[in-house]
Amino acid sequence: MERTVFFISDGTAITAEVLGHAVLSQFPVDFNQYTIPFVENTLKAQEVCQQIDGVYEKTGQRPIVFYSIVSPDIRAIIEKSHGYCQNIVHTLVTPLEQELGVAPIPAAHRIHGLTASNLTKYDARIAAIDYALAHDDGISLRNLEDAQVILLGVSRCGKTPTSLYLAMQFGIRAANYPFTSDDMDNLLLPPALKPFHSKLFGLTISPERLSAIRQERRENSRYASLRQCRIEVTEVEALYRKHNIRFLNSTNYSVEEISTKLLDILGMTRRMY
Amino acid sequence: MERTVFFISDGTAITAEVLGHAVLSQFPVDFNQYTIPFVENTLKAQEVCQQIDGVYEKTGQRPIVFYSIVSPDIRAIIEKSHGYCQNIVHTLVTPLEQELGVAPIPAAHRIHGLTASNLTKYDARIAAIDYALAHDDGISLRNLEDAQVILLGVSRCGKTPTSLYLAMQFGIRAANYPFTSDDMDNLLLPPALKPFHSKLFGLTISPERLSAIRQERRENSRYASLRQCRIEVTEVEALYRKHNIRFLNSTNYSVEEISTKLLDILGMTRRMY
Secondary structure (H helix, E strand, C coil), rough: CCCEEEEEECCCCCCHHHHHHHHHHHCCCEEEEEECCCCHHHHHHHHHHHHHHHHHHHHHCCCCEEEEECCHHHHHHHCCCCCCEEHHHHHHHHHHHHHHCCCCCCCCCCCCCCCHCCCCCHHHHHHHHHHHHHHHHHHCCHHHHHHEEEEECCCCCCCCHHHHHHHHHHHCCEEEECHHHHHHHHCCCHHHHHHHHEEEEEEEECHHHHHHHHHHCCCCCCCEEEEEEEHHHHHHHHHHHHHCCCCEEECCCCCHHHHHCCCCCCCCCCCCC | EEEEEEEEEECCCHHHHHHHHHCCCCCCEEEEEEEEECCHHHHHHHHHHHHHHHHHHHCCCCCCCEEECCCCHHHHHHHCCCCCEEEEHHHHHHHHHHHCCCCCCCCCCCCCCCHHHHHHHHHHHHHHHHHHCCCCCCCCCHHHHHHHHHEEEECCCCCHHHHHHHHHHHHHCEEEEEEEHHHHCEEEEEEEEHHHHEEEEEEEEEHHHHHHHHHHHHEEEEEEECHHHHHHHHHHHHHHHHCCCCCCECCCCCCCHHHHHHHHCCCCCCCCC
C-alpha cells in the first residue's frame, strides 16, 4: 500500500522536496507525494493540518510530513496534526549550534528567495541564462571570450539542456556549438573556437540512444538512422581526441550529472544559488 | 573568522548543497564553502580526507562536513578525518526506518541520476525544455494546446527564465508571449491566446526594477526609461484585470519563487525530478 508524504514549507518547498526525495528513495516503498509551499499564516496551516488528518482517517496510517517552517506558531499547528512530522532543516541545525558555538537566527529564511544581499548574484544568474540562449546551437560565435564553457557535440546529445542547467543552477555562462551532418565529410574544429581551447568541452553519446532521441524528432529520417548516428559519433570523438578536447559520454547521465561532472573535470568552482 | 564547509557526495552533491545551504543560512557566520562531487572510490576519499585535515591543521578549527555517501568503506574514510561530519540523508533515514517498519536499501542512490525507471520522465523533462525554447517570446503560437501554462508580460519581466525553470525543475511545458511597446496604444489580448484562458498567467513588475533591468540591456533608451516602463506596466495590469487573467508581481521574487507560486495559484500538481 502507498504511504502518503507531505512536503510543507513557508517558502518554495524546494529544499523539503529535494531532501525528502533523497530520503524516501532509500526505502522500497511506494509514496504518494504532495507538496504544499507558502504555508505562511495560521489559517493556511490549519487547512494543511486538516488535509494531513484527512489522509490519516482515510488510510489509518500516519502520513509522513517533511516540513521547514520558521514561525513557531505555524509550526505548532502542523505538529499538532496526526502526521509523522520531521522538521528537516532543524534536525541538522540543532547539533551544528553546539559545534559552531553560535545560536541560529531563524529569521525570514528565504533559501530560494530574492533579497537585497543576493540580488547581484541573482542578476548574474539571469544574465547567464540570457547568455546561454544567445549562444545556443552556434547562433552566435561573438563574445565567446565571455563564455566560461563552450560545449561541443552533434545534434541532440544534450548541449542545450546542459548549457541552460549550468546557467540556472550555477550561474555559469555556457555557449554551445553543434556539429551537423554537413560537417562530417571533413570534420574540422571551427577556427573561431580555436583560441578558446581551455573552455572547450565535448559531449558524446551512444549511437543507439542518439538514434532513439532523433527518431522522436524526425521519424525514419536519415538524420535519425543508426548508420548516420554512428558516423557522426565516430567523427566527433576522433576530433575531440585529435585536439585534446576533454569530453564526456552523456548516454547514461542526467543534465545534473553532466553539468556537475563537467565542472569537476574542468576544475571549475561551483557557486551556489 | 570564516568557517570552512565541505559538501561531499558520491553523486552530484546537489542534495548536500541544497540542504547544507538551508542549514548554514540559519547561522550568522561566514562560511567558506567547497563542493566535492563524485567521491566514488577510496582513493578519491583519501584525497578528500587529506584536504579536510589540511584545513583543520591550517585553521585550528574542524571543518564542517555535510556528506552523502552510500558505500560504508568510502564513508569510513571521510569519517576518520578531523572534520565535523554530518551524514545528511542518513540523519533523516534512521528515524523513518522505525516509522515505516521497513529497512532502507542504500543501493546506488543516484538522486539526480538517469536510470531505466526514470528515463521516460527524464525525456519528458527534456521535451519540456525543447517546448519552452520553441515557444519562447511568442516565436510560435502553434501547438499552444500542448502548453500547460502560457506566461504573459512585458519585455524583461521574467517570462523566459520562469518558462525554462518550470521545464527544468518540474517538467512543465510553458509557452510565453511578450507585449511590446508597439502594442501599448491599444493593448489587446491576441486572438490566438483567447481559447487558452485557463492556462494564461500574467507577470508584472515594478516600473523601477524593470527600468533598472532594461538599462543593463539598452542604456538610456526609450525602452529603458522609467516613463516607458510605467506605461507598459499600467497597460498590461489593466489587461490582466479586464480579462480576469491571474497574475503575479515578480519584483521581489526569484525564478524559483515565481515558478512555485504560479503552480500554487493555478492549482497545478508539482511533479518531482
